[in-house]
Amino acid sequence: MDIVETATAAGNFTTLLAAVEAAGLVETLKGEGPFTVFAPTDEAFAALPEGTVEGLLADPEALAAILTYHVIPGEVMSSDLSEGMTAATVNGAEVTFTLEGGPKINGANIIQPDVDASNGVIHVIDAVILPPEG
Helix, strand or coil, X not given: CCHHHHHHHHCCCHHHHHHHHXXXXXXXXXXXXXXXXXXXCHHHHHCCCCCHHHHHHCCHHHHHHHHHCCEEEXXXXXXXXXXXXXXXXXXXXXXXXXXXXXXXXXXXXXXXXXXXXXXXXXXXXXXXXXXXXX
């Protein structure tokens, strides 16, 4: 199962999948890859300020910028992460990993690492990470 099918089967990524669809990224994430996706749960999206998700769903360009900030080209397993490591996202901006107190990406906890998919890997995170402004 590819990344989209794996996330669908998991059942707790309905908001993420709706966002991927609204941003026109389904085909990309079903593509060859490999991709490393940091997937916020439905609870992570629900924790955003009220109206944020609706606003993003209405703005596919802004939505795509945020979603591509959750994707790193290539396959990065949790065992590849090191303290202070940075990686360029598909968005173009960098993310930073920390390991103290458990693995994190830009401060979001990686709550379920290394979910294997046919075209990459998914790491489940507990917050939506936002690219730097500008």
